[in-house]
Amino acid sequence: MSVPAAPLAGQFEGGCAFADGAYVPLTEARISLFDWGFTRSDATYDVATTWQGAFFRLDDHLDRFFASLSKLRLSIPYDRGELRQILHGCVRAGGLKDAYVAMICTRGVPPKGARDPRMAQNRFYAYALPYVWIASPEKQAQGIDLHVSSRQRISPASVDPTVKNYHWIDLVQSLFDAYDRGHDTSCVVDAEGCVTEGPGFNVFAVKDGVVHTSDHGVLEGISRRTAIELCARLDIPLRVAPLPVDLLRGADEVFITSSGGGVLPIAKIDGKPVPKFPGPVTQRLQDAYWAIHEEPQYRDPVQYT
């Protein structure tokens, strides 16, 4: 399928969607009530960002999205170059410099009465909105209080967590638990009681100068990868292995990573202050996270004119 001509810069000021092969204002993007993406969470997606007018690590997001499509036996009618063009088009039409840019593929609607996913025509959607923070910079400065839920993330034996997915009921319920107890956000555990991830982020603990993060049961976040690569660059010891809850609770520093804010320091675990907030290792990684947005190999500038 060919991609329509690029929309004008700012044509849909404030945000633009791409649905059913056309660029449209956000409020006009629709999906069918009968799309399995909605009724069965049979979908995959990815979220990239632009910062100061350029995509950050777009190739890594595209790699992950195409890998997720293939693992779920989904396909989109666009190749990598065309997808890139669509995402650029959404940001350009939205006139956005700092943007949250989503790409989604759903199973679609099988013919009436059919229950065979092979008969559904997969659907593709994309949109760009103003940048979304997991926690605003003000909230980060004030201090995020993370609840460690005893709820288990859906097992990797059931749903491959490296496929970015909408199986979020466990995560959403853990958020309610957190709010009920007066905390700001939450993370969930695996069947062995080790920390996995939270609603939209990966979790890191720093103990005696070593950075720890889970090696399994999690989405391989692009910002997680950035933090891991930055540890190597900055000579910070790193251990990617199961992350016991006790290690998190006893950590010197805790941070989370997300495309919605990069490296975000955690001030409290279940209301108990983390000893160093923001800790020196977290601070170095956070500074480096934003600094590498300037490096040409990670930037894909949007043409606004």
Ligand SMILES: Cc1ncc(COP(=O)(O)O)c(C=O)c1O
């Ligand atoms: C469940 C989950 N884990 C981790 C992440 C972090 O991934 P990334 O760094 O690519 O934003 C996300 C992002 O939305 C997520 O949904």
